[in-house]
Amino acid sequence: MPELQRLHAGHAPAVLAFELANRAYFAASVPDRGDEFFERFTGRFDALLAEQDAGICAFHVLVVEDGSVLGRFNLVDIEDHTAELGYRVAQHVAGRGVATAAVRDICRLAVSEYGLRTLRAATVHRNIASQRVLVKAGFAPVGPVDPAHVGGETGTWYQRDLVDAVSPECRRVT
Numbered sequence: 319m320p321e322l323q324r325l326h327a328g329h330a331p332a333v334l335a336f337e338l339a340n341r342a343y344f345a346a347s348v349p350d351r352g353d354e355f356f357e358r359f360t361g362r363f364d365a366l367l368a369e370q371d372a373g374i375c376a377f378h379v380l381v382v383e384d385g386s387v388l389g390r391f392n393l394v395d396i397e398d399h400t401a402e403l404g405y406r407v408a409q410h411v412a413g414r415g416v417a418t419a420a421v422r423d424i425c426r427l428a429v430s431e432y433g434l435r436t437l438r439a440a441t442v443h444r445n446i447a448s449q450r451v452l453v454k455a456g457f458a459p460v461g462p463v464d465p466a467h468v469g470g471e472t473g474t475w476y477q478r479d480l481v482d483a484v485s486p487e488c489r490r491v492t
Contacts, residue, residue, distance in 0.1 A: 319383075320380045320381065320382050320388050320416070320420075321380070321381055321382075322378050322379075322380050322381075322391065322420055322423050322424070322427070323378060323379055323380075323381050324370075324376065324377070324378055325366065325367065325370060325377035325378060325379055326367070327367060329379050329381075329387070330359075330360070330363050332379070332381070332385055332386055332387045333363065333379060333387055333390070334356075334359050334363075335386070335387070336379075336386070336387035336388075336389075336390070336408060337351070337355075337356070337359075338356065339408070340406070340408050340409050343408075343409035343412075344406055347442070347444060347445040347447065347448070348406075348442060348445060348448075348468075348469070349442070349468065349469025349470070349471065373396065374394075374395065374396060375392065375393060375394045375395070375396060375401075376392070376393040376396065376401075376427075376431075376432055377390070377391075377392045377393075378390070378391045378392065378393075378424065378427070379391075380407070380416070380420050387408070388407060388408050388411050388416060389405060389406060389407035389408060389411070389416060389417065389420055390404075390405060390406050391403070391404075391405045391420050391421065391423075391424045392404045392405065393424065393428060393432065393434070393437070396432065396434070399433060399434050399435040399436065400434060400435065400436040400437070400438065401428065401432070401434055401436075401437055401438075402437070402438050402439065402440070403421070403424060403437045403438065403439040404439065405417060405420065405421060405424075405439075405448075405451075407420070412447065413447070417447075417448075417451045418451050418454045418455055421451055421452070421455040422455050422456075424437075425437065425455065425456070425478065425480060428480055429480050429481070434480060435479065435480050435481045436477060436478070436479055436480060437457070437477070437478045437480060438460075438475055438476065438477045438478075439452055439457060439475070439476045439477075440463040440467055440468050440473055440474070440475050440476075441463075441468075441473050441474055441476065442468050442469070442471040442472065442473040443471070443472050443473055443474065444471070445473075449474070449476070452476040452478075453476075455478070456478050457476035457477060457478040458476060458477060458478070459474050459475070459476055460474075460475050460476065460477045461474070461475050462474060462475070463475045
């Protein structure tokens with residue numbers, strides 16, 4: 319059974335393997351990260367951990383029993399009880415509900431672990447699968463995203479109010 323884990327230094331080799339194995343798949347639906355991402359992976363990974371330690375972001379990986387990564391689920395720019403959600407799943411599990419389940423899990427963690435009230439996510443228009451995941455997880459489109467934010471492409475912001483959500487799966491119990 320896959321487990322959502324907070325990112326730590328020991329995940330670096332599995333995250334790099336995940337990104338390399340799925341690079342072409344990801345590039346078909348989102349702007350490619352470019353060769354520099356892979357050439358400078360160690361420094362970038364260390365910077366992500368520093369941002370997480372500072373409370374600016376919270377990074378998670380969906381890991382299976384052998385330690386390999388099935389997906390990444392990130393809460394970035396945490397401020398004023400709001401964060402931006404970013405995620406990606408491996409090609410071999412796409413279309414099987416893995417992303418939707420993990421996004422719902424991130425909603426719960428966003429409330430219980432990080433005290434967040436609102437999540438936003440940006441998708442490019444050609445990424446229909448991501449839009450479906452967001453809608454299934456209770457997000458709604460709220461307007462266009464600046465193309466500079468999504469690699470120069472057109473896209474849409476989606477948002478979910480976690481505190482007043484109709485679905486009890488993300489509601490905080492007090």
